[in-house]
Amino acid sequence: xxxxIEAQNIVKHYGRIRALDDLSLQVREQEIFGFLGPxxxxxxxxxxxxxxxxxxxxxxxxxxxxxxxxxxxRRHVGFLPESMRVHKFLTVEEFLRFHAELFGIAGRKIKSExxxxxxxxxxxxxxxxxxxxxxxxxxxxxxxxxxxxGRPRLLLLDEPTSGLDxxxxxxxxxxxxxxxxxxxTIFLNSHLLSEIERTCDTIAILxxxxxxxxxxxxxxxxxxxxxxxxxxxxxxxxxxxxNSVSVKALESDGNFIRVFxxxxxxxxxxxxxxxxxxxxxxxxSWKGESLEETFYKLVKNGEGA
Amino acid sequence: MxxxxxxxxxxxxxxxxxxxxxxxxxxxxFIFLGKxxxxxxxxxxxxxxxIETQQNVAMEAGFHGIIFWxxxxxxxxxxxLLTREEEEGTAAxxxxxxxxxxxxxxxxxxxxxxxxxxxxxxxxxVFLLLFYVELGQFNPNILLSFLVMVxxxxxxxxxxxxxxxxxxxxVAPLVSMFIYLLNIWITLPYHFDKIKLIWVPSRxxxxxxxxxxxxxxxxxFSASFIAMxxxxxxxxxxxxxxxxxxxxxxxxxxxxxxxxxx
Numbered sequence: 001x002x003x004x005i006e007a008q009n010i011v012k013h014y015g016r017i018r019a020l021d022d023l024s025l026q027v028r029e030q031e032i033f034g035f036l037g038p039x040x041x042x043x044x045x046x047x048x049x050x051x052x053x054x055x056x057x058x059x060x061x062x063x064x065x066x067x068x069x070x071x072x073x074r075r076h077v078g079f080l081p082e083s084m085r086v087h088k089f090l091t092v093e094e095f096l097r098f099h100a101e102l103f104g105i106a107g108r109k110i111k112s113e114x115x116x117x118x119x120x121x122x123x124x125x126x127x128x129x130x131x132x133x134x135x136x137x138x139x140x141x142x143x144x145x146x147x148x149x150g151r152p153r154l155l156l157l158d159e160p161t162s163g164l165d166x167x168x169x170x171x172x173x174x175x176x177x178x179x180x181x182x183x184x185t186i187f188l189n190s191h192l193l194s195e196i197e198r199t200c201d202t203i204a205i206l207x208x209x210x211x212x213x214x215x216x217x218x219x220x221x222x223x224x225x226x227x228x229x230x231x232x233x234x235x236x237x238x239x240x241x242x243n244s245v246s247v248k249a250l251e252s253d254g255n256f257i258r259v260f261x262x263x264x265x266x267x268x269x270x271x272x273x274x275x276x277x278x279x280x281x282x283x284x285s286w287k288g289e290s291l292e293e294t295f296y297k298l299v300k301n302g303e304g305a
Numbered sequence: 306m307x308x309x310x311x312x313x314x315x316x317x318x319x320x321x322x323x324x325x326x327x328x329x330x331x332x333x334x335f336i337f338l339g340k341x342x343x344x345x346x347x348x349x350x351x352x353x354x355x356i357e358t359q360q361n362v363a364m365e366a367g368f369h370g371i372i373f374w375x376x377x378x379x380x381x382x383x384x385x386l387l388t389r390e391e392e393e394g395t396a397a398x399x400x401x402x403x404x405x406x407x408x409x410x411x412x413x414x415x416x417x418x419x420x421x422x423x424x425x426x427x428x429x430x431v432f433l434l435l436f437y438v439e440l441g442q443f444n445p446n447i448l449l450s451f452l453v454m455v456x457x458x459x460x461x462x463x464x465x466x467x468x469x470x471x472x473x474x475x476v477a478p479l480v481s482m483f484i485y486l487l488n489i490w491i492t493l494p495y496h497f498d499k500i501k502l503i504w505v506p507s508r509x510x511x512x513x514x515x516x517x518x519x520x521x522x523x524x525x526f527s528a529s530f531i532a533m534x535x536x537x538x539x540x541x542x543x544x545x546x547x548x549x550x551x552x553x554x555x556x557x558x559x560x561x562x563x564x565x566x567x
Contacts, residue, residue: 051401053567074403081401085394087314089321101310102402 002065004029004154004185005050010059012045012209019045020056021209027202029064029153032176032186034200034217036193038299042209043189044082047156051079063154075104078147082158082189084139088132092123092142095131096149103150113149121145122171136163144172148179155179158189173199197221197291205298212298221291227259227267230282231274241273255282307404308412315416316423319382325420328378332428335370340435364436364531368447371428372454372524376485379421379458380478383465386413387562388474397567406563414462421458425451446530453527460518460547461485463554470561485520487513492521518550519543 005027012020019042027033037043048054049061052068066073086095096114105113118124123141126134134142140163147155160176161169176186176199190196196203197217204214213220231238234255242250242259245266251258259270264286274281289297319325340363390396390413400409429451437443461481469477491510494501506514522543529538 048397048567053397053400055566071403071405071408074401077401077403079398079401081398083394085398087318087395089317090314098310098314099402102307102399102404104307104403107306 001029003027003062004031005033005061005063005187006065007046007050007061008059010046010049010061011057012042012049012054013057018209020049023059023206023209023211025204025211025214027185027187029185030180030183031201032180032188032199034196034203035187035189035206036191036196036203036295037206041206041299043206044158046206047079047158047187047189050156051077076153077156078149078152078154079156080140080143080147080158080160082162084143086131086139086142088130090131091128092118092131092134092145093127095142096127096146099146100149103152105150117145117149120148120175137165137168140164141168144175148175151182151184153183153185155184155186156189157186159191160188161190161192161195169195193290193292193295203291205295207299213294217291220294221288225261225286225288227261227270227284228287229257229259229270229274229284230255231257232280232282233278235279238274238277238279241277242270245269245273258287307402307408308415311399311409311412312415312419315413316419319416319420322382324381325378325424328374328381329424329427332371332374332424333431335374336367336428336432336435338366338370340367340439360440361531364444364447365528367432367436368450368528368531369524371425371432371451372457372527375421375425375428375454375458376461377478377482378424379417379462380465380481382417382420383414383462384469384474384477384481386417386466386469388469391565391567400567407559410559410562414466417462418455418458421462422455425454425458444531450527450530453523453530456544456547457520457523457527460550460554461520463551463558464518467554467558470558484517488517488519489521489524491517492519492525496521496525519546523547 003026005025007026008024010020010023011018021042023042023046035043035046045054049056050063050068051074052071055069061068063073064076066076087098090098093114096117097110100110100113115124118127121141121144123138123145126138126142129138131139131142140160144157144160147157155176157176161172164172173195176188180186188196188200200217202215203217203220204211205220206212232255234252234257239250239252239257242257245261246259247262248260250260261267261270267284267286271281271284387396387410390399396409400406429448433443433447464484465477465481468480471477472480491506491514494504494506494510495514519542522538522540526538526540526543
C-alpha cells in the first residue's frame with residue numbers, strides 16, 4: 001500500500017533557528033496519525049512544507065507518491081489551519097463555494113458537495129451567516145466543512161477541536177472516525193493528548209524539530225506498564241519477596257505499592273508471594289504510562305532526544 | 306475556473322474598500338470641473354479660441370482627470386494585492402488548494418483590473434452623460450479612448466505590484482504615480498509641437514522617454530480620439546514597449562512570489 005505521506009530527511013532553517021532537523025516520517029494510508037509536540041517544535045512548519053507554503057531546505061516529501069512542490073498533489077489534500085483566516089464578508093456558503101471552485105470540483109456538483117460538507121460538519125443551518133460573525137467554535141466547523149469538501153484522500157488538521165465545546169468535540173471525533181472508515185487518511189496536529197490517544201492509530205512526538213518517539217498509540221501510551229496494588233499488612237518481608245520477581249525495586253507509599261514486571265504472567269506470582277507472606281490484596285490493577293506522562297517525559301526531560 | 310473564483314472574491318473585496326468610493330467621488334468632481342469649463346454654444350462667437358477647440362480642451366481635461374484617478378485607484382489596489390492577503394493570512398488558506406502560484410497571482414491581478422476597469426467605465430458613463438446633456442451630442446470615440454487605456458492599467462498594475470515587493474505598501478503606489486506622471490511630462494514635447502518650440506528634450510529626457518513604460522504615449526493617443534482629429538500615431542512601438550514591460554514585470558513578480566513562504 002502507498003504511504004499517504006512520505007517525508008525523508010527534511011531540514012528547515014529560519015535564519016539560525018533549526019525548525020526541522022532531519023525529520024523523516026511515513027503515514028500509512030487510511031490511518032489517523034497524531035502529530036504531537038510542544039509549541040515551536042516544528043509541527044506547523046512540517047504541515048506547511050507538505051502544502052508547499054514553505055519550502056524545505058533539504059530532504060523531500062511526497063503525498064501519495066507525488067512530490068509536494070507540484071500544485072496538483074494538493075488535489076488529494078484537505079487542510080484545516082489552527083486559526084482560520086478568511087474573507088469575512090463571505091457567507092459560509094459562499095466561502096465553501098469558493099473553496100470548492102479552487103479544489104476543482106465541477107460546477108454542477110458544487111452545490112451538492114457544499115451541502116454535503118455542511119451537513120457532515122453539522123453546520124448546514126448556519127450556511128447563510130457571514131464568516132465574520134462566527135464564533136471560534138462555529139469557525140472551526142466551517143473550517144472542517146471546507147477541509148472535507150471534495151472528499152480528499154488526506155486531511156491535514158491542525159487542532160480541529162480547538163474552540164469546540166465537549167459536544168462539538170465528540171461530534172468531530174465521530175466525523176473523523178467515519179471519514180477514516182470511508183478510507184480517508186487523517187493527519188492530526190493537536191495538543192489535546194486525550195483526543196489523540198482516543199482517535200489516533202499512530203503517533204509521532206516532535207521536539208525541537210526532531211521526532212523523539214513514534215509508533216503505535218497503544219505502545220506509546222502504554223509504555224512502562226506496571227502493577228499497582230493496595231496490600232494490607234505490607235512490610236519488608238513482602239517487599240523482598242516481590243522484588244525477587246520484579247525487574248526493578250518496587251515503589252511503595254504506605255499500603256500502596258507499584259511493581260515493575262517483565263511480563264503479565266508474573267502478576268500471578270506476585271499475588272501468590274503476597275498471600276504467602278501474610279499480606280491481603282485490597283486492589284490490584286495493571287497501569288501503563290499515559291500519553292500525557294510519556295509526552296511530558298520526552299519533552300520536558302528531553303528523553304529520547 | 307480557479308482564476309475566476311479568486312478574481313470574483315477579490316473583486317467583491319476591493320468593492321468594500323473605502324478608497325474605491327473616495328476615488329470615484331474625486332473623479333466625478335473632476336468631471337464636473339471639466340464640464341464647468343465647457344463654453345455654452347451661444348457665447349462662442351465672442352471668444353478668442355473657437356468653440357470646438359474649447360469643448361475639446363474641456364473634454365480632454367475631464368478624460369485625463371478620470372485616467373489620473375483610475376491610475377491612482379489601480380496603484381493603491383495593486384500595492385496591497387499581496388501584502389493585504391499576507392497580513393490577513395488569507396493567502397495561506399487559498400494556496401493550500403490545488404492551484405499554482407501563477408494562477409493565484411493571475412486571479413488577484415484580474416480582480417484589481419476588474420475593479421479598475423469597472424471604475425473607469427463607470428466614470429466614462431458619467432462623463433458621456435454630462436457632456437451629452439451639455440452639448441446635446443454623443444461622441445462614441447470617447448469609449449474607444451477609455452478602452453485603449455485598459456492596456457495602460459494592466460502595465461500600471463503590474464508595475465505597482467512589482468514595486469510592492471521592494472518597498473512598503475504605501476510607498477509603492479506613490480513611486481508608481483511618480484513614474485506615470487514623469488512619463489506623461491516627458492512625453493509632452495513629443496506630442497505637442499507648440500511645446501517642442503519652447504522645450505527641446507535633453508539627452509536624459511530622450512533616454513527616459515525611450516526606456517520607461519510609455520504611459521504618456523498611450524494616454525495622448527487615447528485622448529486624440531476625443532478631439533475627433535486623431536493624429537496619425539505610430540502606436541506599434543508603444544504596444545511593443547508595453548508587452549516587454551508586462552512580461553518582464555510578470556516573470557519577476559512570479560519568481561519572487563514563488564520564493565515566498567506562508
